[in-house]
Amino acid sequence: MLKKADGAYTMQKTVYPNKNRRTKMANLEVNIAGVKFHNPVIAASGTFGFGREFSEFYPLSVFGGVSCKGLTLEERAGNPPPRVTETPGGMLNSVGLQNPGADYFIKNDLPWLKKQGTRVIANIAGNTPESYCSIAEKLSDSPVDMIELNISCPNVKQGGMQFGTTCKSAAEITKEVRKHCTKPLTVKLSPNVSDIGDIAAAVESEGADAISMINTLTGMRIDIRTQRPVLRNNTGGLSGPAVFPVAVRMVWQAYRRVKIPIIGIGGISTWQDATEIMLAGASAVQIGTVLFRDPYAPVKITDGLSHYLDKNGMGSVSELTGKAIPW
Amino acid sequence: MRRCRIIRRRQLSDNIFDFTAEAGELAEKAVPGQFAQIAVPGKTLRRPISICEANRQNQTLRFVFGVRGEGTAALSKFHVGDFLDILAPLGNGFSLGDISRRALFVGGGIGVPPLLLAAKHFGRNATFAAGFRTRSSIILKDDFASFGCKVLIATDDGSYGHHGLVTDLLGSLEFDAVFACGPLPMLRAVRCIASEHGVPCQLSLEERMACGIGACLGCAVKLRHEDGTPYYGRVCRDGPVFDSRMLDKNF
Numbered sequence: 277m278l279k280k281a282d283g284a285y286t287m288q289k290t291v292y293p294n295k296n297r298r299t300k301m302a303n304l305e306v307n308i309a310g311v312k313f314h315n316p317v318i319a320a321s322g323t324f325g326f327g328r329e330f331s332e333f334y335p336l337s338v339f340g341g342v343s344c345k346g347l348t349l350e351e352r353a354g355n356p357p358p359r360v361t362e363t364p365g366g367m368l369n370s371v372g373l374q375n376p377g378a379d380y381f382i383k384n385d386l387p388w389l390k391k392q393g394t395r396v397i398a399n400i401a402g403n404t405p406e407s408y409c410s411i412a413e414k415l416s417d418s419p420v421d422m423i424e425l426n427i428s429c430p431n432v433k434q435g436g437m438q439f440g441t442t443c444k445s446a447a448e449i450t451k452e453v454r455k456h457c458t459k460p461l462t463v464k465l466s467p468n469v470s471d472i473g474d475i476a477a478a479v480e481s482e483g484a485d486a487i488s489m490i491n492t493l494t495g496m497r498i499d500i501r502t503q504r505p506v507l508r509n510n511t512g513g514l515s516g517p518a519v520f521p522v523a524v525r526m527v528w529q530a531y532r533r534v535k536i537p538i539i540g541i542g543g544i545s546t547w548q549d550a551t552e553i554m555l556a557g558a559s560a561v562q563i564g565t566v567l568f569r570d571p572y573a574p575v576k577i578t579d580g581l582s583h584y585l586d587k588n589g590m591g592s593v594s595e596l597t598g599k600a601i602p603w
Numbered sequence: 604m605r606r607c608r609i610i611r612r613r614q615l616s617d618n619i620f621d622f623t624a625e626a627g628e629l630a631e632k633a634v635p636g637q638f639a640q641i642a643v644p645g646k647t648l649r650r651p652i653s654i655c656e657a658n659r660q661n662q663t664l665r666f667v668f669g670v671r672g673e674g675t676a677a678l679s680k681f682h683v684g685d686f687l688d689i690l691a692p693l694g695n696g697f698s699l700g701d702i703s704r705r706a707l708f709v710g711g712g713i714g715v716p717p718l719l720l721a722a723k724h725f726g727r728n729a730t731f732a733a734g735f736r737t738r739s740s741i742i743l744k745d746d747f748a749s750f751g752c753k754v755l756i757a758t759d760d761g762s763y764g765h766h767g768l769v770t771d772l773l774g775s776l777e778f779d780a781v782f783a784c785g786p787l788p789m790l791r792a793v794r795c796i797a798s799e800h801g802v803p804c805q806l807s808l809e810e811r812m813a814c815g816i817g818a819c820l821g822c823a824v825k826l827r828h829e830d831g832t833p834y835y836g837r838v839c840r841d842g843p844v845f846d847s848r849m850l851d852k853n854f
Contacts, residue, residue: 374820
């Protein structure tokens with residue numbers, strides 16, 4: 277429980293009301309592709325590292341799950357700075373998948389992370405189908421709870437076109453990874469496509485157990501003082517509240533095309549946003565950019581969801597999924 | 604993370620502001636060279652502002668910052684009695700080491716404030732050399748002097764002190780350690796000078812940041828391992844203070 281005293285936030289052990297309480301407390305547990313999360317709020321990949329920094333604020337169990345920084349087979353240095361800049365209602369990033377490589381993660385970060393009381397999702401990236409399959413195999417042999425396939429990476433064998441931009445390549449990469457992945461597999465979709473429903477259906481048909489959506493939109497800023505792009509990589513991924521309506525719309529469209537569960541991502545800042553994207557069709561949510569402003573967002577969101585469910589006489593957060601009816 | 608009430612507010616020059624806020628235990632934890640991530644209403648990202656002073660008895664933090672963009676412009680309009688939403692103290696701070704050594708503090712413009720708390724520890728053993736654009740841009744000169752530091756000032760236009768760069772003033776000095784903060788060209792020059800004098804050198808850097816705590820890898824800085832191979836570190840966590848030997852030659 278998050279307590280505020282003298283203007284400072286501290287975590288206190290939650291005291292549950294006694295058994296004779298008259299009001300029921302809603303159940304926040306969700307089951308995604310066979311993996312049980314004790315609440316539907318997951319930390320988004322790339323915003324949370326491997327959890328160590330945020331663990332200084334609270335036990336990671338405030339999250340139902342953590343999606344780790346994207347891993348590649350080999351260590352990656354990442355892009356030169358500047359890598360981030362603020363935009364109206366959001367931010368751009370071009371970090372460039374800096375990560376220590378899968379082996380380092382499995383040896384040094386995973387054992388600690390498994391003890392933090394939250395589900396561990398390994399996010400994997402690659403630049404060839406072979407590298408994706410190799411890393412999927414490695415992580416299938418590890419104790420991660422789930423694997424999240426990042427298909428917003430450029431395929432160097434196809435001139436750098438992102439795997440996730442066409443149905444054909446999204447389906448192909450899902451099919452290949454599926455053969456080498458024995459863990460529950462969620463595919464993280466890019467929004468930079470013409471028809472998100474088609475892409476969602478394509479990855480479902482090739483064996484995805486769930487879909488995470490959306491990754492960042494592509495954007496850029498130019499500094500008018502220097503007349504040069506702000507980011508050293510020129511373009512970057514847009515995240516934050518500005519993309520939220522796009523995320524809601526895409527979850528809504530995908531929900532109508534697939535049966536597998538959807539994890540909603542994209543500018544979720546409050547419990548109201550979480551409710552909204554679940555009504556659109558999400559079974560769980562990931563939050564990222566909001567943590568930079570408010571590290572305690574996950575606590576506020578779970579508290580808010582509980583309260584909303586109780587007030588509306590709903591016993592379980594899963595009752596929200598897809599509840600919004602079109603006109 | 605804490606809401607800190609502003610108890611003192613001054614404007615030091617055209618676009619430089621000086622806030623002191625009640626910060627409770629945050630003031631007790633802060634060491635010289637650390638910074639705070641301060642939230643701005645309506646903005647996605649916090650603003651990283653260096654800690655100028657930390658008073659453990661009064662439990663206050665002092666911030667001296669310049670208006671660089673919309674966020675800092677909005678912050679500059681806060682007044683006494685308003686609350687700042689602060690995440691602090693962040694970063695590694697300076698390694699002061701033996702405070703009986705002769706320490707040289709080199710500052711450029713808005714790079715000066717983070718040096719003050721460190722210089723306080725050295726007192727009379729410190730020399731503070733700073734460069735500013737013009738006389739009206741000079742800040743904190745008297746604060747350094749009040750701690751017993753020797754003060755040397757350079758201005759670009761010669762309206763006060765030495766006419767030229769602060770680094771012009773350093774060659775004839777004697778010192779056992781250098782601590783610097785300011786524009787990159789100044790930091791690179793200080794690194795060379797420290798190397799020529801054979802003394803340890805710590806540089807405080809800045810970079811655009813998102814999380815400010817080391818999780819997102821936004822604020823990369825090019826460092827090098829002992830064998831010379833480069834890698835990217837985080838200004839917010841591995842820094843903002845770096846031993847000059849850790850920095851890549853083209854940092």
